[in-house]
Amino acid sequence: MRVPENERAYRAAVVSFAVAVVGGITAAFAYATDQTDLLLGLGLAVALGGIGFGLVSWAKHLGLDEHAVQQREPLTMTADDVQALEEELTLTRQTVGRRKLLVGLFGGSFLSLLVGFVGPIGSLGPKPRGERGRTSWRQGARLVTSGGTPVESGTGSFDQLVTVFPEGAIGVDDSQVILLRLPPDLLTDRTVAAGSVDGWVAYSKICTHAGCSVGLLGVDNREPETVRQLVCPCHQSVFDPLDGAAPVGGPAPRSLPQLPLAVDADGFLVAQGDFPGVVGPLAWDEA
Ligand code: FES
Known part of the structure; x- marks a missing residue:
């Protein structure tokens, strides 16, 4: 049918x-x-x-x-009509x-x-306020390389940069950190007070300008004094690793947050806690 x-x-x-x-x-x-x-x-x-x-x-x-056209019927109703x-x-x-x-x-x-x-x-909106203030770093979390190797405080030569993560959170974007060992006597007081250990300093790897990875350490050994700079390749923001990664050039408006460091009982570098401030561009948080 x-x-x-x-x-x-x-x-x-x-x-x-x-x-x-x-x-x-x-x-x-x-x-x-x-x-x-x-x-x-x-x-x-x-x-x-x-x-x-x-x-x-x-x-x-x-x-x-x-289009429907209906004819008018007579007004009287027969049984059939009903x-x-x-x-x-x-x-x-x-x-x-x-x-x-x-x-x-x-x-x-x-x-x-x-x-x-x-x-x-x-x-599409910003992360809920306060969420960006937390990363995977916790008190006692060991600093490990992307291969999972913890960093011993007694090893490593000066002026080398390595990317590290909290143990158990390798690859987590907002927790990536650049770890450097610098001559301790060159660090400013505020850098030491913010948590450096034997010249080790650790900063968020996320640029405070637009969120690119700050992965370059430039060392200029020419006289009269060696110049060390952290550089973001996206728009050439430059940060001073000896002074809390304060911006010294380019569009970045503020320092890279510094991760406070300590050494555990086995001699490995650990975090004292999370970053003291929000990582990455503040505009994300303020949008
Ligand atoms: S994102 Fe780093 S300088 Fe623009």
Whole structure:
């Protein structure tokens, strides 16, 4: 039996909205479980496509592109007229019920789409205030290289730079630190007071200008005095490693936060605690 076009459009709208609901829920699930590379996009696409297709089918079902002309009937009603009216009323009740289903499904699909978008839209904003004030550094956390090797305080020659992380948090972006050993007598008082050990100093590797990695240590040995500079390659901000990584050139507006250091019972470098301030550009936090 051939299904009337109007009925087919109705069914298509119901199925489309139901699929959109599934898409929205899938997107929300993908975001909550960090599967944002493929599943999130698929979910949102299915939700949007389902709603679009459902609306078109709904419009077809309503016959919005049709013009209907109804002839006026005589005002007297025969028994047949009364029966026809009752049938029409029954049909209208069914139609209203079907419409409720459509409206409900449309509302559900729209809601699920909103839910699917909540996470990604929320991620566009700044991190909640205070969250950037914390990194993975904790009191007693050993400084380890990217290969997991802890750093002994008695080793290492002057003027060498190595990137280190807290033990157990290798690769965590906001916790990357540049570790240097410098002649202790050249460090300024505030650098020593902020937590240096035998010439070891550790600074956040995230540039305070726009967040690039500060990975260059320039040492100029020419007379009359050796000049040491930490350089960010993105826009050439220059920091003084002897003086708390204070900015001495370029656009960076403030020092690289210094990680306070100590030595544990086995002679390895550890953190006294987290950075005293926010790492990276302050604009992120103030946006
Ligand atoms: S990000 Fe470092 S100078 Fe711009």
